[in-house]
Amino acid sequence: MRRLSQLTPLAVAALLLSAWEVAVRIFAVPQFILPAPSVIAVRFAEAWADGTMLRHLVPTVTEVTIGGLLGGALGLLIGVTLGLSGSARRVVSPYLVAAQSTPILALGPVLVLWLGPGLAAKVAVCALITLFPVAISTLVAVRDVDAGTLELMRSLGATRWQSLRYVRLPAARSGILAGARVAATLAVVGAIVGEWLGGTAGLGVLLNLARGSLFDTPLLFADLLQIAIVGVSAYALVLLFERVSSKKIA
Amino acid sequence: MQILQVDGLSHSFGERDVLRNLSLSVAAGESVALLGANGSGKSTLLRLVAGLLTPTAGRIVLVGSAAAAGRPEVGIVFQESRLLPWRTVLRNVTLPLELEGVSLTSARATAEAALARVSAVGLLDRNPAELSGGERGRVALARALVRRPSLLLLDEPFAALDAITRARLDDELPELVAGAATLLVTHDVAEALLVADRVLVLGSDGAIQLEVPGLRGQPAAGRRAALLSPDGAARQTRLYAALNSVSHA
Numbered sequence: 001m002r003r004l005s006q007l008t009p010l011a012v013a014a015l016l017l018s019a020w021e022v023a024v025r026i027f028a029v030p031q032f033i034l035p036a037p038s039v040i041a042v043r044f045a046e047a048w049a050d051g052t053m054l055r056h057l058v059p060t061v062t063e064v065t066i067g068g069l070l071g072g073a074l075g076l077l078i079g080v081t082l083g084l085s086g087s088a089r090r091v092v093s094p095y096l097v098a099a100q101s102t103p104i105l106a107l108g109p110v111l112v113l114w115l116g117p118g119l120a121a122k123v124a125v126c127a128l129i130t131l132f133p134v135a136i137s138t139l140v141a142v143r144d145v146d147a148g149t150l151e152l153m154r155s156l157g158a159t160r161w162q163s164l165r166y167v168r169l170p171a172a173r174s175g176i177l178a179g180a181r182v183a184a185t186l187a188v189v190g191a192i193v194g195e196w197l198g199g200t201a202g203l204g205v206l207l208n209l210a211r212g213s214l215f216d217t218p219l220l221f222a223d224l225l226q227i228a229i230v231g232v233s234a235y236a237l238v239l240l241f242e243r244v245s246s247k248k249i250a
Numbered sequence: 251m252q253i254l255q256v257d258g259l260s261h262s263f264g265e266r267d268v269l270r271n272l273s274l275s276v277a278a279g280e281s282v283a284l285l286g287a288n289g290s291g292k293s294t295l296l297r298l299v300a301g302l303l304t305p306t307a308g309r310i311v312l313v314g315s316a317a318a319a320g321r322p323e324v325g326i327v328f329q330e331s332r333l334l335p336w337r338t339v340l341r342n343v344t345l346p347l348e349l350e351g352v353s354l355t356s357a358r359a360t361a362e363a364a365l366a367r368v369s370a371v372g373l374l375d376r377n378p379a380e381l382s383g384g385e386r387g388r389v390a391l392a393r394a395l396v397r398r399p400s401l402l403l404l405d406e407p408f409a410a411l412d413a414i415t416r417a418r419l420d421d422e423l424p425e426l427v428a429g430a431a432t433l434l435v436t437h438d439v440a441e442a443l444l445v446a447d448r449v450l451v452l453g454s455d456g457a458i459q460l461e462v463p464g465l466r467g468q469p470a471a472g473r474r475a476a477l478l479s480p481d482g483a484a485r486q487t488r489l490y491a492a493l494n495s496v497s498h499a
Contacts, residue, residue, distance in 0.1 A: 152332045155300050156346045157320020166345065169335045 043218035056206040066124020068187035075131040079138020122194030128191035130183035141175025184234040259308030265491035269456035281432040283442035285496040286452030292435040325394030327407040333378035361466035366393040404434040451492040460492040
């Protein structure tokens, strides 16, 4: 059964790609509208071979890494602070909800205006978009720790810091990481949108180039494939961290 | 020497008086069991002694000074084991020492000794999720004993266990806590008589209604027989009658 469940996603992908390939050929769909998977695969390999993909991949990965880590760290800090302090939560929570309701991507032009079209604006978009899921999930997880366990810590004379370190954070771990998983994929979205707002390199820039000046639809799809790979890799890294950290917590 | 002295203790939750003018004492090495109806303030008393609550009125003197949360002279075992599921048994027991800044190496040795004392040394590397109810109870007891407290507060520690495991732990408890004074809260008359030197019944007005001598002084092998002897039966009858009266007061 386990082998079957491992095979199923691959089998489904193979089936869908085959259907796509056959449909494009049977209906003679023009390549500039929808290229066949085999054409996209060839273009993907060419883009790697001639260095195009790597040139655009590096800035995007840099933005996702810096922005994701920065947003995650800030989200964790805000979430822990609000999770621990009822009064801070009452004051700040309405603004947090309001900020989350504002499409962060709409702030992109403002960030470019303030920070310029370089790396800083894109990192800021990534950081803002990742901050909220991490902050909210951390807040809830840290706040809702079992009251009995906290009473035990008080009976043992634990300080607030010790309760945080030995109980709240380990107990909140899965909640925090659930937020981090969402944030990991959102970070990629943030980077791509940030690159659309300006810049000369990045997978978002390559999308615009492939669609506009190059009119290279296979490259456009190859780029989309690359973006998906970056998103899945970011998600997988969070899962990896989850596994490694489960063996090392308190 | 008195380990615990409680004088004129009162406590209220909002408008509701839970304890009223309660006085009691526990001597070094003595075991006192507290019986009472639900809501009579038994668990509240333990929390006040542990410093987890501040009394509305009265005085609690613990080993010569006022009660405060986290004093190493006091160990507490709650009704639920409250083991941290992400820590092994050993690391659950080292926790109180780690909080005091004791090195992990030294804490491990002390924790192993505490686990050996409660016959749970074979569980060292297990996770709490892998333990039976009785094993969890033993580990929670080891955690409370690891700082070598002078007073052990037991809040219905075996209430959630099956009858056989509970009976076994009741039989062993006087020896397991050897040296420490204990204040046990329970609903079980037989348990109270088996593990305590004195059994107190707390009335619905939050004051002591009855005091009956327990069987802890008897040799371990003869305690259960003593419980069923005419004298033991008479003590049980008095306690049940008092509990019945306070429950309907």
